Amino acid sequence: MNPDVAVVSATILADLPQRLYRLKTEGGSQLVAGLSPEVQRLGTTFKPGDRVRVRPAASDLGRGTILGLFVEPPPPVPSAP
Numbered sequence: 342m343n344p345d346v347a348v349v350s351a352t353i354l355a356d357l358p359q360r361l362y363r364l365k366t367e368g369g370s371q372l373v374a375g376l377s378p379e380v381q382r383l384g385t386t387f388k389p390g391d392r393v394r395v396r397p398a399a400s401d402l403g404r405g406t407i408l409g410l411f412v413e414p415p416p417p418v419p420s421a422p
Contacts, residue, residue: 350411351395353387362387362407364395372397374405385409 351364357373360381365371374395376385387393392411398404 348394348396348408350392351405353389353391353393355389356387362393364393364405364407366395366397370402372403372405374407377406377408380407380409 349366349368351366351372351374353362354365354371355363357363361373361375363371364374372395377396387407387410394408394411395405396408398406
């Protein structure tokens with residue numbers, strides 16, 4: 342993946358026809374996104390309420406590509422004194 346491309350987290354609002362999903366980003370904007378080829382190949386399924394990582398399209402900010410489920414980073418482990 343190109344490190345210059347912005348990846349944001351979003352929540353799935355609705356499952357649309359033809360493997361499309363309506364999403365709401367953390368910033369509050371809504372977009373329609375399809376699945377990346379890797380996600381399609383893995384057969385990952387999503388349902389409303391799931392948090393996902395999405396790459397907005399450069400030419401149309403209302404469209405995007407779902408890259409996978411959003412995984413919360415683990416909390417930092419306190420160091421021993």
